[in-house]
Amino acid sequence: MTYLPGNEGDPPRVAYAIGRHVGGAVERNQLRRRLRAVLVDLARRGEVAPGTYLIGASPAAAGMTIDRLLPAVRDALAAVQAQARPPSGAPA
Secondary structure, three states: OEEEEOOOOOOOEEEEEOOHHHOOHHHHHHHHHHHHHHHHHHHHOOOOOOEEEEEEOOHHHHOOOHHHHHHHHHHHHHHHHHHHOOOOOOOO
């Protein structure tokens, strides 16, 4: 996952990079819909910071349910958002 911080008040923008190695068009679109549902749920909870996100998926993600995708996406979001934050005490 890649993250570019955005301005406060702007909605998050999300793009998905799901290659053919994940499966056929049906499998890729099903995975994209599940990922979108997870992101909508996390955004409603306030866990998605404003900015632009690029989400990639491995073939293992194609077989995951929403219940298994949710913690994986949450962890990835936390990791990329933490990397984008300046260290404590550093000028922004």
